Amino acid sequence: MPSPDLLLLSNSTQHGRVYLAHALDTVTGFLSAGARLAFVPYALADHDAYTAKVREALTDSGIAVHGVHEDGDPLAALARADAVFVGGGNSFRLLKALYGTGLRDALIAAARDGLPYMGASAGTNMAAPTLRTTNDMPIVQPPSFETLGLVPFQINPHYLDPDPASTHKGETREERLTEFLEENDVPVLALREGSWLRVQGDRATLGGTRPARLFTRPTPPRELPAGSDLSELLTTRGHFDS
Template identity: 80%
Template sequence: MNLLLLSNSTQHGRGYLEHALDTVTAFLPERARLAFVPYALADHDAYTARVRAALEPAGITVRGIHEDADPVAGLAASDAVFIGGGNSFRLLSALYRTGLREAVREAAGDGLPYMGASAGTNMAAPTLRTTNDMPIVQPPSFETLGLVPFQINPHYLDPDPASTHKGETREERLTEFLEENDVPVLGLREGSWLRVEGNRARVDGARPARLFTRGAPPRELAAGSDVSGLLATAPRFDTPAR
């Protein structure tokens, strides 16, 4: 696998992908033909134009996968794939509908560079169960691409001790997930990402990540931490991921 999984594509006060642009351009092949998957947002053309404006100055050719009559064939003609953020339920539903769920999983397994941000990063995990998104549509299954054997929670937020909000914190929600499922969850804060190269994985970016496992307190992972051991995870979901 060759994966770059970003927590977010837009950082406060900066342009689209600007906070990670050096990492993104180093990850993508030189003069890459990039297949962009815009299905997490409703306006596919505008979303693709935004990605194009961010990456084409670096010599990357961006084509929205929706622009091809056959999205699977468009993927096959590309040097890399980028699945953007938005609503994870809408995105996954579209991946099933277009045949891209199987096609992307097979292509990434064969070495096609896969980049995700937010919802696109959620897709790399085994299931949708640790997304933050509202289920605005119902996909055929919660099963995503399974490019890594553990769960990811992009946009991870730490509890605010000064907050008067009485709803669950992100940590409490992930703890509830672990009560029902025995699989690690990597919380990626804004500005952080996960890089996977073959059997090696590390967290990187401007902020540390947070690792949640059943029966243990959460663990902080500084930028640059090796998390290759997570790739050997044998996840157990206590109920079907449907």
């Protein structure tokens, strides 16, 4: 059976830089020159504009970007591709579209057959077993919270640390993830801006310029420096409460 080949970015845009610039060397190393990249734009409302943005970012790298919506047959577009990129935006909207187009099952099968899968933000959320650790507002209702399950643990992109100087009394991200663990015994990898996870077969590595945090029950969150070997997470056998 082919090994999974995943690049899961916390974010696609870094402050002060153009789209994908902060991770471009990693992205172009993951997507070989001349690759036909199927882009899944459903996390944003304007699919054409979103696809054009990705195309502009990758054209100089020799990567041919094709939106899966452009020819009216997302499944055929995926079948023709050398790799797939699922873009960020609203995770609920994205997942509803994946179910509605049949892409959810097709992406699971393709990735398990070895098709390189790249996600950013909402697209990275899709690689986890469920939608339960997204930061997004549920602007639509997908048929299920079950996502692609390409990794057996949860991911929280765009992780923000608690600000001790803040007067805001709402929940911090740390508190929300702690609440998740009160109901579900599944590790959560919290990716700060500028970090990503690279999975190649049975090896997982934290990439980028910033550390991540790992939330597990019942221990306190643990800091993981960039470059950490996270392969042990791939053997996770978690439990989700219904």
